[in-house]
Amino acid sequence: MTTSYAYPNTASILKRLWTGVCDIYIKSSQEDQNGVTRQTAEKEHLLYESLHCDVSSDSITPASGGIVASADQKITLFLGAEYFIPLGSRIVVTQHGRTREFTNSGEPDFYRSHQEIPLKLIDTKA
Secondary structure, three states: OOOOOOOOOHHHHHHHHOOEEEEEEEEEEEEOOOOOEEEEEEEEEEEEEEEEEEEEEEOOOOOEOOOOOEOOOEEEEEEOOOOOOOOOOEEEEEEOOEEEEEEEOOOOEEOOOOEEEEEEEOOOOO
């Protein structure tokens, strides 16, 4: 007798490990009097809400500098592969009880199960 086991796919396993949620905002476009479409920084709208995700930081270096300290980090957003996140989107992530704002700073790496999007922290207040 053969026993058949139903295993969840890799994407669903990964999503169970993710501890964050994110909202994705994009800039609105408007056409000017010359017919040119431009993005407006003042107006943005919610593209996706409460997406299951995870944020990871790598290569944390010690703070350096004179009056204003700075540190380099590689920040990555892990998100389902089914979502399209335009460059320059504002991404608000809540994870481990902390909410931070980012912008996507590069093209995502896509995998069968997920995508990895490089991020840049918007709010650098100490």
